Amino acid sequence: MTRLLTASAAIGAVLLSGTPAMADNVIGGGTQSPPPKVSGDAGPDGTLSAGVVVFDRSKNGSGPKAGPVTSATTWTPPACYYAPKYTPEQLQKYLEPIWEAGSTGHEWDLSQRKRYVEGEPYKDFNKEKAGEGYWWDSYVTPGRIGDPGALDCDEPIFWVDNNDDPPADIPQAITPEMLAQLAYAEIRVPSTEVELAPDGATKVNLPTWMWLDGADFKPVSVTASVPLLGIQATTTAVPVSVRIEPGTSDSETYPASGVCEIDNGRIGEPYAKGKANRTPPCGVKYLRSSGDDAYKLQATVTWEIHWTGTGVAGERRLPDGTFGGEQAVVVQEIQSVNR
Numbered sequence: 001m002t003r004l005l006t007a008s009a010a011i012g013a014v015l016l017s018g019t020p021a022m023a024d025n026v027i028g029g030g031t032q033s034p035p036p037k038v039s040g041d042a043g044p045d046g047t048l049s050a051g052v053v054v055f056d057r058s059k060n061g062s063g064p065k066a067g068p069v070t071s072a073t074t075w076t077p078p079a080c081y082y083a084p085k086y087t088p089e090q091l092q093k094y095l096e097p098i099w100e101a102g103s104t105g106h107e108w109d110l111s112q113r114k115r116y117v118e119g120e121p122y123k124d125f126n127k128e129k130a131g132e133g134y135w136w137d138s139y140v141t142p143g144r145i146g147d148p149g150a151l152d153c154d155e156p157i158f159w160v161d162n163n164d165d166p167p168a169d170i171p172q173a174i175t176p177e178m179l180a181q182l183a184y185a186e187i188r189v190p191s192t193e194v195e196l197a198p199d200g201a202t203k204v205n206l207p208t209w210m211w212l213d214g215a216d217f218k219p220v221s222v223t224a225s226v227p228l229l230g231i232q233a234t235t236t237a238v239p240v241s242v243r244i245e246p247g248t249s250d251s252e253t254y255p256a257s258g259v260c261e262i263d264n265g266r267i268g269e270p271y272a273k274g275k276a277n278r279t280p281p282c283g284v285k286y287l288r289s290s291g292d293d294a295y296k297l298q299a300t301v302t303w304e305i306h307w308t309g310t311g312v313a314g315e316r317r318l319p320d321g322t323f324g325g326e327q328a329v330v331v332q333e334i335q336s337v338n339r
Helices: 009-017 088-101 106-116 124-131 175-187
Strands: 045-051 053-056 080-086 133-140 158-161 196-198 201-203 209-212 220-226 231-245 251-254 259-263 266-268 285-287 297-309 315-333
Touching: 045 251, 053 088, 053 175, 088 106, 088 133, 124 158, 124 175, 175 220, 175 231, 175 297, 175 315, 209 297, 231 266, 231 285, 231 315
Parallel strands: 201 315
Antiparallel strands: 045 053, 053 220, 080 133, 133 158, 196 209, 209 266, 209 285, 220 231, 231 259, 231 297, 251 285, 259 266, 297 315
């Protein structure tokens, strides 16, 4: 993987403008005050910075009921990762005040000095290699502080030369694939509230048509990049189906599996006059009245997720994601209806 790092002065300037994702670190070093909080809102151009990783969410889903997808498997996006954080001078400014305070203990401070100053394995913070590489450290993914997985990145700060890959034995090191996984966590998809006919209240034994508006139901994507390294990845979520759960066993779904597949960019088919005697391609028939209450119909959309990125030929898959919505359906006790 090609690493395109600029000179250390330019790198430091870019990093100082970023927002670190670690609660106990400040890019640039020299102070122990808490860093600015990471905002969950994108700027006017759709970008959101988190440490050295920049997210472009301008092609993401929107709206008051938009939300994140949940992996359909046990896989989850990483809670932490490693990426460039310090120039040699910045690391010195960060570590020396900690050692001088003595709050971490003499033995730990001594081991740190040996590692970064006395040549075991680094000497004088690698100042002789300034501009030729960068110190990498851990970041916590925004929103994952307190997650047990955030503690997995416990490697000491390490050096990576320009144009070199990070150590192979550190799986959380930032790569295009890792960026794709971080972008997965930033995906937001539109509400899954389905259109119903009849709307408001339906009748016992009357097929209720269901569909999702094709204009809103379309692919969304997020791009994550590390400008310092010249790498990026775009993660795209494409809707493929919706699972209908009527909210009661006294019901039948169309199709019988309860899974409505996407067709020509739309799931289901809008009801129109003259379709009363047809079976809806996506819908439900309630066999019992909801009485004075309402059934909670759950519609869960499955999104197929893939990514492309720097140095990657073609699309690669990530686990499917799901996002569901619940809505109330009143079912009245009327056995026949003239339409």
